[in-house]
Amino acid sequence: MKLRKQSFRKQAPVAYLVFELSKLLKRRFEDEAKAKGLTLPQWRVLAHLLHESGISQSGLATATDTDPMTISGLLDRLEKRELVVRQPDPNDSRAKLVHLTEEGEELAIASQRFGLDMYDLAVRDIPAADREIATQVLTRMRDSLSGSTRGIEDDK
Template sequence: MPQSTLGFVLHDVARLMRKRFEQRARAAGLTRSQWQVLAKLSMHEGIHQKGLADLLEIESITLVRLLDKMQERGLIERRSHPTDRRLSLLYLTPGAHPLLEFMRTIGEQTRLETMTDFTAQEHDHLLHYLERMRTHLLTACAQPIGDALEHEVKHG
């Protein structure tokens, strides 16, 4: 049996956590993409569409379709930018807030289920290690890959 790698296990845990969250979230009738829009928008109300697309790491056209559906459902509203008529600023409607609370509740249920037999210390250590890994990767991703390394990968 092949040995698991860190990347594979991290990816699989994240995938399974999303799957479990989605199982609980079906009752609200939103897609995972719509949940992500709500979550990001709740932290960045008043952002313009391109800024939100960048935060979500999706194409603007994809976001526009999501926003159209969410606006039809009464969850978000677009407001004109006060000085730039080309921009729409995005805000949650009062109807979105109960869904955000529901999302936070099922997110917490999923986290509790994931960490069910972890001690508080194990939980803290795991979080600390993952945050360190994220910091290392953010630093690495901000650095250009050297030409020699790219040549090595392409030409073996």
């Protein structure tokens, strides 16, 4: 893409809108997490554990794109609130497996419900066929960027 003296918004409107949408979603999730006494990273951990309870602490760090020291601190705080428990891994004495408590599961389900409600609000006036096209386009964009920056450097 040739650089011009136009705004990024005009030169890459889809990327700009994805960025703007991401900011809005993040802000809403942060507000909801705060109302529940959580940080957004803590909420992301609970949401991941809802679908993969019993994951190792290091696996959870990888899955949530969080470094191991940060995940340890997040889990310390969640454990103090009795939202998660860490248990020794029977196959690896150095590892801990992380599980949701009943209260943690209830909070994770509430967060999932909030996310779905927010999604429904965002797409309520968009016909199903348009949502399908948007999903296909965004999937292709994501796949084009996943794991490679080769194309970016080649265009310079």
